[in-house]
Amino acid sequence: MPLAPSDRELVVDELGRDPTAAEEALFENLWSEHCAYRSSRPLLSAFASEGPGVVVGPGDDAAVVALPVPGTETDDQTRYSDTYITMGVESHNHPSYVDPFDGAATGVGGIVRDTMSMGAYPIALADSLYFGDFDREHSRYLFEGVVEGISHYGNCIGVPTVSGSVAFHDSYEGNPLVNVACVGLLGEDRLVTAAVQEPGNKLVLVGNGTGRDGLGGASFASEDLAEDAETEDRPAVQVGDPYTEKLLIEANEELVGDDLVRAARDLGAAGLGGASSEMIAKGDLGAEIELDRVHQREPKMNALEILLAESQERMCYEVRPEDVDAVREIAGKYDLGCSVIGEVTEDRYVCTFEGSESRGRETVVDAPAGFLADGAPMNDLDHVEPEQPATDLPDPAPDLRAAFETVVGSPNTASKRWVYRQYDHEVGTRTALRPGDDAALVAVRESAPVDAAPGTGLAFSAGADPNWTDVAPYDGARAVALENATNIAAKGAHPLAAVDCLNGGNPEKPDVYGGFRGIVDGLADECADLDVPVVGGNVSLYNDSEAGPVAPTPTLAMVGTKAGYDAPPAAFAGEGAVLVVGDRALEGEAVPLGGSEYLARHGGTDAFPEPPRNNTAFLRALADVADHDATRAVHDVSHGGLAVALAEMVTGDAGADVSLGGDAHRLLFNERVGRAVIETTAPEAVAAAVDGVAPVHEVGTSTPDGTLDLTAGDESLSVDVADIRELRSVIERQME
Structure with missing residues (x-):
């Protein structure tokens, strides 16, 4: 996509001359939608990004947040430690359509390097994946390749993938979405940013050799996908090498630990040109870079190729002159390439290249x-x-059994075990609660104030639901935020911070841009209501194909904290009362069915159920209930409604006998968020905890017989756990 005439005119006015070929290509990439957020940046000020624990907010490779001292997570007494986490998220949507394995794999590699560039060590990944209708062979082909790419890269580098989501929706048929989030860990003394600090310092490139893969990736990500994209755009897809990335992770850890790094940036979109110019701009300084000094893995690369190649596993560091030899030594120790490519200057960004003796240095x-x-x-x-x-x-309307089997057996609500069992989610020995629950729980032992005290349990939830935001972008995005926060509270944790990945179609189409504005405002409003700062994120637009635009998709990755690493499971234990908290439908309210899997499977339309407001007290109460000694299980109610939540809780020998009054279909299949099912041996304690905050209804008991007996209104059904397991295994049956 060439530089637009109006943009070229601005460049000519600024430079006082026509741009060189390299300059024109660099502006084209850095001023693309992918890098410059030209259509979204005016909207992003809606997000509240500051808070008492926020150390680095939006604008760097990743955000940095201080962890609360364990045991002080509540609003009125929170104290913060000198243990920090990083949070970042990125999209690799177009590349994953063209080459699902490498496109998804390099998305993992990129977000991990964003984490490293802040001085952090990556400790957890989450992937949120969106594909066309599961019944279509091409959707399953993309699904299989993307999951394989994520698992291969994450497993090889030793970073556990602990959370995420998978959704199938017609709008993604020609343009899947692959959103990957990463959490890293660092101490206060290890923090690095991208802003260069001092003229005379050297710019050092460490990592893989530069090749011609990924050329023009930033501009490619800012275009609609054409019908022939799988063949024509393959050169724009990067190729990953996770084994080199693992070496780079360890080398980066040593470089930062030895205080050899003044500033850092990973080489992602727009390659060396993007990373180095952004570092210089953030420091309000200049640079002189000799492109021919970049170590290369392909012969006779020209200046433009070296400048814009998006070859993976590379980092750019600002290093003091006296530390260059030490950096070279560490790079050599890990068998990584190392080039001193230039230095920081007082002003202007200058790149030179000596391609041949006859032309000299240009x-x-x-x-x-x-x-x-x-x-x-x-x-x-x-x-x-x-x-x-x-x-x-x-x-x-379908009868209750038919509706239950169709919704519980939908790929959207079915078990995602086929996905996460391919990931090594326990490497690193931090995973306290595995994938498949509402939120993962990661042990951060470093935050303990004394050796004998418990560290921090870091709850991690990520995802969105295109059914919700396709019907109602604003309220659907609010529901996405509240659902992720409820996932965290259900494990006894208190929401701390979030990052977002905002995906949409071509913003030049007014209806598409209207939907995109809706998800931005909805996510911003609900996160502000929850007092959860949105500390960073990513925007991916032009997700259009021959099939049309994708549904507006606001992936949110949220973390929360608690003291210690214990959390109630989502599965029934078979020994307590079953309570539902926060459910207005059980109060007699006629909650609509819009955005539900029930309507997606059976046809029809309805308004989307507006999420409740002012939910912080509810989330605090739910977290307290989750940590109560009498609590046996907690599970949020969202995708698929109460029917799916109950089906997911019936496992092994445990079942439940549940009775509800009213309209069976509206009670069981509406997807209004801000609800949870609780199994407890002390229902009065739950009632006391949520008194005045949310309605609570005792709807039955859990049982040891492995059967879900369900009565709603004048309809009832009884389903054995083996039959529920079979319904929920639709993805495994089809993919294996």
Whole structure:
């Protein structure tokens, strides 16, 4: 995609001349939607990104947040430790359509290097994946390749994938979404940022040799996918080498630990040109870079190729001159390439290249770094506000058994065990609660104030639901935020911070941009209501194909904390009362079915159920209930409704006998968020904890017979756990 005429005119005015070929290509990539957020940045100020624990907010490779001292997580007494985590998320959508294995794998590699560039060690990954209809062979092909790519890269580098989500929706048929989040760990004294610090310091490139893979990846990610993208755009897809990444992780740990790094940036979008110009711009300084000094793995690369190649497993460091030899020594120890490619100067970003003796050394880039990195003009786009659909429910409605089997057996609500069993989710010995629950729980022992005290349990949840945001972008995005927060509270943790990955179609289409604006505002409003700062994120637009635009998809990755690493499971123990908290439908409210898997499977439309407001007290109460000694299980109610939540809790020998009054289908299949099912031996303690905060209903008992007996209104059914397990194994049956 060439530089637009209006952009080229701005560049010519700034430079006072026509740009060189390398400059034009560099501006094209750095001013692309993927890098410059030209259509989304005007909207992102809606997010509240500051908070008492936020150390580094949006704008760097990853955000940095201080962990609360264990036991002080509640709002009125929180104290923060000098143990920090990083949070980052990125998309690799277009590459994963063209080459699902390498596209997804390099997405993992990129977000891990974003973590490293802050001085952190990566400790946990989450992947949120979106594909076309599961019944389509091409969707399953992409699904299989993406999961294989993620598992291969993550397993090889030794970073556990502990959380995430998978959704199937028609809008992703020609453009899947692959969103990957990473959490890293560091101490206060190890923090590094991307801003260069001092003229005279050297710029050092460490890692793999530069090749021609990934050329133009940033501009490629800012275009609609064409019908022939799988063949024509393959050169824009990077190729990963996880074994080198593992070496780079360990080398980075040593470089930071030895205080050899002044600033750092990983080489991602727009390659060396992107990373180095952004570092210089953030430091408000300049640089002189000799491109031919970059170590290369392919012969006769020209200046533009060296500047923009998105070859993986590379880092750019600012290093004091007296520390260069020590950096070289550590790079050599890990068998990594190392090049001193230039130095920090007072002003201007200058790249030179000596391609041949006859031409001598040429200046191929000479521009203000701030203009390169931040000079792209923002887009002022028209939008159309989305409208809620009318109520048009299936008539006649399916009987309760048919509805239950269809919804519980949908790929969207079915078990994702086929996915996460391919991931090594226990490497690193931190995983206290494995994938398959509401949220993962990761042990951060370093935060303990004394050796004998418990450390921090870090709850980690990530995902979105395209059914919700396709019907109602604003309220659907609010529901995404509340659902992730409820997942965390259900494990006894208190939400701390979040990062988002905002995916949408072509923003130049008013209806698409209207939906995108809706998910931004909805996510921002609900996170502010929850007092959860959104400390960073990623935007991916132009996710269009011959099949049309994707549904507006606001992936949210949220973390929360608690003292210690114990949490109640989502599965019934078979020994207590079953309670539902936060469910207004059980109060007699006619909650709509819009955005539900029930309507997705049976047809029909309805309004989306507006999420409740002012949920912080509810989440605190739910976290307290989860940590109560009498609590045996806690599980949020969301995707698929109460029917799916109960089916997921019936495992092994444990079952439940549940009775509800009212409209069976609305009670069991509405997907209003902000609810949870609790198994407890002390129901009065739950009632006391949520008194005045949320409604609570005792709806039955858990049983030791492995059967779900369910009565709702004048309908009832009894389903054996073996039959539920068979219903929920649809993905495993099809993929194996």
